[in-house]
Structures are given as structure tokens and as C-alpha cells.
Amino acid sequence: MLDTLLRCLAALVVLLTFPLIIGQTEHKVMAHMQGRLGPMYAGGFHGWAQLVADGVKFAQKEEIVPAGADRRVFQLAPAVALLPYLLVLLAIPVGPNGFVGEAIDAGIFFVLAVMGIGVLGSLMAGWASANKFSLLGGLRSAAQLMSYELPMLLAGASVAMAAGTVSLPGILDQFHWWWIPWQAIGAFVFFTAGLAELQRPPFDMPVADSEIIFGAYTEYTGLRFALFLLSEFAGILVLCALTAVLFLGGWHGPLPDSLGWLWTLLKTFALAFVVIWARVTFPRLREDQLMRFAWTVLIPLALLQLALTGIIKVAISQ
Amino acid sequence: MTTALLAATGSLSPAARGFLSPTGVEIVFVLVGLAVLGAALISVTTKQLVHAALWLVVALGGLAIEFLLLTAEFVAWVQVLIYLGSVVVLVLFGLMLTRAPIGRSPDADSGNRWIALGVALAAAGTLVTLVVDAFRTSWIDLSAGGGSTAATGASLFRYWVLPFEALSVLLLAALVGAIVISRTGKDSGARPRPGKLRTRRPVDASAAPQQQER
Numbered sequence: 005m006l007d008t009l010l011r012c013l014a015a016l017v018v019l020l021t022f023p024l025i026i027g028q029t030e031h032k033v034m035a036h037m038q039g040r041l042g043p044m045y046a047g048g049f050h051g052w053a054q055l056v057a058d059g060v061k062f063a064q065k066e067e068i069v070p071a072g073a074d075r076r077v078f079q080l081a082p083a084v085a086l087l088p089y090l091l092v093l094l095a096i097p098v099g100p101n102g103f104v105g106e107a108i109d110a111g112i113f114f115v116l117a118v119m120g121i122g123v124l125g126s127l128m129a130g131w132a133s134a135n136k137f138s139l140l141g142g143l144r145s146a147a148q149l150m151s152y153e154l155p156m157l158l159a160g161a162s163v164a165m166a167a168g169t170v171s172l173p174g175i176l177d178q179f180h181w182w183w184i185p186w187q188a189i190g191a192f193v194f195f196t197a198g199l200a201e202l203q204r205p206p207f208d209m210p211v212a213d214s215e216i217i218f219g220a221y222t223e224y225t226g227l228r229f230a231l232f233l234l235s236e237f238a239g240i241l242v243l244c245a246l247t248a249v250l251f252l253g254g255w256h257g258p259l260p261d262s263l264g265w266l267w268t269l270l271k272t273f274a275l276a277f278v279v280i281w282a283r284v285t286f287p288r289l290r291e292d293q294l295m296r297f298a299w300t301v302l303i304p305l306a307l308l309q310l311a312l313t314g315i316i317k318v319a320i321s322q
Numbered sequence: 323m324t325t326a327l328l329a330a331t332g333s334l335s336p337a338a339r340g341f342l343s344p345t346g347v348e349i350v351f352v353l354v355g356l357a358v359l360g361a362a363l364i365s366v367t368t369k370q371l372v373h374a375a376l377w378l379v380v381a382l383g384g385l386a387i388e389f390l391l392l393t394a395e396f397v398a399w400v401q402v403l404i405y406l407g408s409v410v411v412l413v414l415f416g417l418m419l420t421r422a423p424i425g426r427s428p429d430a431d432s433g434n435r436w437i438a439l440g441v442a443l444a445a446a447g448t449l450v451t452l453v454v455d456a457f458r459t460s461w462i463d464l465s466a467g468g469g470s471t472a473a474t475g476a477s478l479f480r481y482w483v484l485p486f487e488a489l490s491v492l493l494l495a496a497l498v499g500a501i502v503i504s505r506t507g508k509d510s511g512a513r514p515r516p517g518k519l520r521t522r523r524p525v526d527a528s529a530a531p532q533q534q535e536r
Contacts, residue, residue: 074372117400117402120407121406
């Protein structure tokens, strides 16, 4: 019992700290890549206090609920958006020998199913704002999220097929180094579809600030808006950790097993860097290009990966 | 066939245990069941359409917890993935796109509600009597892993392959049908090709200057 509580607490701490680290990294990486001076001032050396300043700014802003809004749904939406990521973090294995919040038998399944709930947060936020732009933004998010869930599931299924199990630690136990080239297409599909699920650039059409005024979140202020931002960064953490576990071998590396958690963290943060890099360098996709990309590129690729996995799996087992 | 299935889940021997000494799991099961019932009742009686769909989320999520308590882990996650992640989202999507005012929508009330209540009660009564009668004194010991992915997969692909395949064919037919239906409107009327920005040609000369001003 105490053990379970401690594990839940650890997952909560990770949820509250790691996304902030990713946020800070995003500030700095963007500042360096684009020559931005803004995030480099606060606090002196390299603008280390920028994140603190942001936090203070969010905390002191007034919480406004629009008069015509559906109060309870409006106030619940950020929690619905954030909570799934906390649950998912519990299931991601960090190191060997039970270094995981809660070993779940149907791990991949659990993770992808729970991540799918996050879309309810966007829909609730968009509808309850009583603002047609928010509603449109929410509907666009939902459409995008539902389109990109399918390739993500298919790519995940390919790994599960290769390992012969759907448990995340079980998959890592089966891992061999040659899985990385074997599942490379699946990794690309999973990572890209995940980026789109998070509505991160270049797939941020529904929330694009210059297009439809931050999508479903137009009416949100202060800490509730900060919660939505936190859920975006928590989403980056979850996506990168999952990609690292499923496709890059998680805790496997040249170091001994006792340092496995270090490998997971290194891979996760390397992928998070790629996410930020993509934001800085890629132009935004238009709405129709976005949908086309999911249905005509990612899904066929995922099916191809699935077929490839099946063929090689049968060839090996003979 | 049945014996193998039973071996996977536990024995169906007559109960040596009474109903008066419930375990913790059973208490939680009943409490969650009451919560599900409450959410379901609110979902059909609330006057706000979107709230009804959101209460449906609570009810279906509670059902997933019930599956978990019965150690059917895989079914629980399938419930979350399909019902919470897709079906309710589609329902919400449809509601929000067509009509979902914030606040009450009185026109959503049906005149058939008493008939509907009668049908629902009759169906529930039939099901409860049937299940109680079928499993009157049997007792399944819920050991961990009884409904795990391995057990579910084994029984699905060992004993239930034919129904599974039939269902797959049915779903495939539905999928093809949906694609066919959605494509029929394609030939009527020229649409702008996606990916190209096209301005409409002016219909007659008088409309032309107006369009150019924009």
C-alpha cells in the first residue's frame, strides 16, 4: 500500500517537474536557434529565471469565466486535458526490475487508450467557452486527434506484434538492437502522429495563434491556461518517453542495467529536443494538408510497417 | 471447450460463501455500480444535451472500472479506448456541430419517455432475472490474470475464431459501405481541388468589379 502511494507520488512529482524542464529547454533552444533575445533577459545568466517569471505571471492573472459560459464544464476542462498524461506516466517503465509506476499487463493498450481521453478536454473547453471560434477550434482539434490516433495505434500494434506481448516492460525484455532499423518506419509514424496528437508545430493548425486565436483555449486565462500549457508539455514528455520505450529500446544501452533509467531519460530528452527543433524549423501545415498527411501518408506507412513486421516475424519463427 | 474456459477463470462450484460477508472488492464494486447507475440516470434526465454526453463519459468510465474489478483488464482498456476515446467523442462532435446550446434545450424532451422507461425497466428486469437464474449458486474466484490479455487472446483465437472472423467481415463491409456512400456525391458539381487557392470566376460583367475590389 505504502509502495503504491510512493509510486503515485513519484509520478506526480515527475508530471509537475519534467514538463517544466522541457518548457525551459524550449525557451532556450528557440532563443538560440532563432536569435531571440526575449527569453534571455530574466534573471541574468542566460535568462534562467524566465520560467519563474512565467509562473508568476500566470499565477497573478485573474481567473475569468465568460458570463455566457457553462461554468462547471469550463472549469473542469483543463483537468480532463491534464489527468490522462498523469495516468500514462504511471505506466511507462523507466528502468529494469520493476522501475515503473505500475506494471500494467496491457501496457501499450492502456497508454494509447488513456491518451485518447485527452481530446475530451479540448472539446469541453471549446464548447463551454460560448465562443464560436473556440468551438471551431475545439472541433478542429478533435478531428485532428481522431485522425492521428489510428496511425499511432497501428504503429504501436507493430511493436506489440514484434515482441509478442502488449506489456511495456515485456516489450523491453524482448528488445534487440536490430529492432531499431526493423521498426524505423513505425517509429517515424508513431512520433509524427504523436506530434500531431499534441497539436505541436508543424501540426498546430487548430491552436495556431495567428489563425484561430489559440483554438479551444481563447477564453482561458491565468492558471487554467497554464494547466493547458502544462498538459502540452506533459504530452511531449509522455510521447518522447513512449517513443523511446517502444522504438529505441528504453533502458537498453552500453551502461550496466542499474543505470538503465539514465538511458531512458537521455533518449526521452533527446527526442524532446527534436520536438522543439521541429517547432522552430518547420512551417505550419494547412488544415487540408494536415488531414491528407494522416490518411494518405501515415496510415499506409503504418500498414506497411505492420506487414513488414508480420513477414519478418514469421520468417524468424521458422 | 467450456471446461477449458472455466479452467482459465476458476471453478464454478456452488458457493460456500454467503452474501453477508462481502470482501473489500465487492463493496467497491457495488459502490462504483451505484455511481454508474446515478450517472446513467442523470445522463438520460438532464435537459442539457452536452451534459448528457458528458455524464455518459462518467457512466462508461465507471463500467471500465467495474471490468477492472472483475480482473478483465483487457476488456476495461478496450472500453476506454473505444467508448470513451471514440464513440463519446463522435457523439459530442455531432452534437456540437449540429445543435448544442449552452443551457437547457426543452425541445430535446421526447413524448415517448414513459414508454421508453417501461421498455428499459422490462429489459433490465429480463436481464437481471436471466443472469441471476443462470449463475444462481456458482462462484467464480477472481484470481489475478483471469481476464488478462493472454487469457483473452487465447480464448478468442482458440475457441471463438469463427465469430471473430464473421465480425471482422461484417465490420469490413460496413467500412467499405461507408466509403462508397461518402463518395457518391463526388461527381456532382466541380469542387476546388484541395491544395490550390482558387478565386471564383465572376458570373457576369457587372459582378466583376466588386470582386476585384475585395
